[in-house]
Amino acid sequence: xxxxxxxxxxxxxxxxxxxxxxxxxxxxxxxxxxxxxxxxxxxxxxxxxxxxxxxxxxxxxxxxxxxxxxxxxxxxxxxxxxxxxxxxxxxxxxxxxxxxxxxxxxxxxxxxxxxxxxxxxxxxxxxxxxxxxxxxxxxxxxxxxxxxxxxxxxxxxxxxxxxxxxxxxxxxxxxxxxxxxxxxxxxxxxxxxxxxxxxxxxxxxxxxxxxxxxxxxxxxxxxxxxxxxxxxxxxxxxxxxxxxxxxxxxxxxxxxxxxxxxxxxxxxxxxxxxxxxxxxxxxxxxxxxxxxxxxxxxxxxxxxxxxxxxxxxxxxxxxxxxxxxxxxxxxxxxxxxxxxxxxxxxxxxxxxxxxxxxxxxxxxxxxxxxxxxxxxxxxxxxxxxxxxxxxxxxxxxxxxxxxxxxxxxxxxxxxxxxxxxxxxxxxx
Numbered sequence: 001x002x003x004x005x006x007x008x009x010x011x012x013x014x015x016x017x018x019x020x021x022x023x024x025x026x027x028x029x030x031x032x033x034x035x036x037x038x039x040x041x042x043x044x045x046x047x048x049x050x051x052x053x054x055x056x057x058x059x060x061x062x063x064x065x066x067x068x069x070x071x072x073x074x075x076x077x078x079x080x081x082x083x084x085x086x087x088x089x090x091x092x093x094x095x096x097x098x099x100x101x102x103x104x105x106x107x108x109x110x111x112x113x114x115x116x117x118x119x120x121x122x123x124x125x126x127x128x129x130x131x132x133x134x135x136x137x138x139x140x141x142x143x144x145x146x147x148x149x150x151x152x153x154x155x156x157x158x159x160x161x162x163x164x165x166x167x168x169x170x171x172x173x174x175x176x177x178x179x180x181x182x183x184x185x186x187x188x189x190x191x192x193x194x195x196x197x198x199x200x201x202x203x204x205x206x207x208x209x210x211x212x213x214x215x216x217x218x219x220x221x222x223x224x225x226x227x228x229x230x231x232x233x234x235x236x237x238x239x240x241x242x243x244x245x246x247x248x249x250x251x252x253x254x255x256x257x258x259x260x261x262x263x264x265x266x267x268x269x270x271x272x273x274x275x276x277x278x279x280x281x282x283x284x285x286x287x288x289x290x291x292x293x294x295x296x297x298x299x300x301x302x303x304x305x306x307x308x309x310x311x312x313x314x315x316x317x318x319x320x321x322x323x324x325x326x327x328x329x330x331x332x333x334x335x336x337x338x339x340x341x342x343x344x345x346x347x348x349x350x351x352x353x354x355x356x357x358x359x360x361x362x363x364x365x366x367x368x369x370x371x372x373x374x375x376x377x378x379x380x381x382x383x384x385x386x387x388x389x390x391x392x393x394x395x396x397x398x399x400x401x402x403x404x405x406x407x408x409x410x411x412x413x414x415x416x417x418x419x420x421x422x423x424x425x426x427x428x
Contacts, residue, residue, distance in 0.1 A: 009037050023058055040411045051236060051408075056089060056394050057228045061308040066315065068228060069093065077318045082223040083107065083193055086390035089227050090161055090397060106162035111187040111196065113170050114144045121178045130382045131265075133175040134168070135256040141167055142249035149247045151400070160248055161393050168389055169193070172382045173200035179378075194219040197386075202374065214329040218322045218369050225315040225362060226384055228391025230308075234258035234265070238392040242399050243408040255392045256385050265381040271303040271367035272377050275336040275343075285342045293352050303364030304347060305357065312359045319365035320344075323372075332372055340368050 004015040005028045014036055017029045027050045034040050043049045058067045066073040068085065069092050076085050087095040087103055095103065120140055124133055141163070142149060151157050174184045177200075185200045194216045202209035211219075228235070237258035242251040259265035278288050292301045306313045327337065344360050347353040370380055399405050 007033075007037075009039055012037075019053075021053075023060070034411070040413075042413055046236075051231055052239060052399070054231070054395070054398060055092065056391070056398065057230045059230050059308055061306075061310050064309055064311045064314045066229075073225065073314055074318065076224055077221055080224060081193075082220050082227070082387075085224045085227050086161075086165055089390045090394045103158065103162060106159065107166040107193060108189055110163045110166040111170055111189070113141075113167060113174070117141065117144060118174070118184060121174055121184070124175075124178065126179055126181065128175075128179070129260075130172065130175040130179065130379055131256060131260040131385070133178075134171060134382055134385060135253045135260070137171045137175075138164065138168065138249055138253040138256065141171075142247060145249070149249075151248065157397060161390075164249065164252060164393065165389050168386055169197040170200060172379070172386055173197060175382070176201055176376070176379055192216075194223070198373070212329060214322075214326045215373055218319075218326045219373065221318060221322045222366055222369060222383065223387040225318060226366075226387030228388070228394060232264065233261070234388065235391060235395050239395050239399055240408045242396045243405060245407075248393060248396050251396050252389060252392050255388070259381060259385050259388065265384045267303070267361075267363035268367035268370065268384070269377055269380050271340075271364050272336065272371060272380075274300070274302040275339050275367075278339050278343075279335055285339060285346055289343070289346050289350065301358070303367065304353065304360055306361045309361070311357055313361040315362040316360055316365055319362060319369060320360070323365050323369050326369065327372060330372060334371070337368060337372060340364070 003018050005018055007014050007016060014033075016033065019027045019029050021027075030041060041049075056069065058070070059065065068076060068089050071088065071094075076088075080088075083104055084095060084100055087100065117137070117140060120137065121133070124136075145160070145163060147156075151160055170187055177184050183205060185203050187196050188199050191199055195211055198211045198215065198219065199209055231239075234255040238251045238255040241254040242248075246254075262270070278285065281288075283291075288299065289301075291299050327341075344364070347358065347360060353359070366383075367380070370383060371377075375383060
């Protein structure tokens with residue numbers, strides 16, 4: 001196989017190296033294209049551009065494969081916890097018992113917000129979007145952690161990572177409590193990561209919420225499955241910001257802002273909105289599906305198929321099993337969940353969906369799970385951000401550790417006006 005790619009421009013040929021990853025992915029390295037030819041490539045939306053080399057996450061969309069640091073997502077979902085998976089994603093290997101115990105202890109140590117930070121929530125209106133609060137508060141946290149701004153070694157990195165991963169759940173729960181006018185709940189030092197978040201979300205003074213093992217397990221799986229997903233919009237944003245040598249807090253806050261967009265982090269919200277539309281319209285599921293198949297432009301099927309996974313989304317199989325167990329245990333009566341399960345059954349059997357590989361994806365099942373837990377729709381994207389924090393930190397670290405890294409600076413093709421003269425205002 002040739003190890004170079006020959007490109008002919010203006011009668012001249014130029015050879016560029018072919019790069020091959022550890023899973024045999026191949027790319028043409030055009031880093032020197034502009035210097036050698038005065039040309040650039042145009043790839044609107046970066047759909048065919050590799051923006052970096054990364055050793056964190058591997059995806060094969062055709063085969064339905066997702067691995068963190070080489071470990072299949074199915075094995076992590078079966079055997080790991082979110083805390084252990086976060087360590088794996090950030091440091092590239094499974095922790096020893098001593099490392100996991102130390103990291104878990106750091107999470108507990110850092111679960112409290114600085115008391116002055118609690119007053120910041122009063123500056124937001126009650127209907128403020130939780131993602132706006134989350135982004136602002138991650139940046140505000142850095143002001144109270146000045147020693148974390150300059151990460152000098154692995155110990156400092158571990159402390160900074162523990163601070164963000166731990167405090168983000170406290171901030172998220174507090175933003176929800178503030179939005180409904182309830183008192184902010186302090187974290188419980190004896191609870192594990194997921195149980196503690198649910199406690200802060202749903203407990204009240206003198207009325208403690210204790211989640212069932214099925215609910216805690218489902219949330220743990222949700223966070224594991226969202227911990228990283230290669231160079232998506234928010235992760236690429238984190239790397240872009242980090243390339244300027246911005247600190248970890250600022251870079252993760254930028255990731256929150258990118259995830260806030262409905263085309264990225266809002267897919268599971270769209271699932272619930274679709275189910276609500278079906279309920280309010282009075283249509284049954286069969287009629288809705290028939291109209292979608294007939295290409296009714298007003299109706300869309302949300303939560304089915306995936307841009308990356310052309311076969312099936314491996315995360316959806318895991319969440320489906322967790323969803324089935326949790327719903328059976330909770331015995332919930334919810335018309336939207338009934339519609340979701342009916343829609344799932346149709347999609348898994350109807351030849352129209354099967355032939356087009358429009359299987360329920362992770363957003364479909366995560367929407368069901370979060371709703372069954374009692375998480376309000378405006379908190380769905382915040383939950384996504386909580387899960388994705390380890391991946392953002394890992395990508396920040398990967399770029400930070402690379403001695404050859406330089407500030408990201410994409411090029412453009414200018415399509416504006418050609419040169420013109422300034423006209424005095426009285427002559428316009």
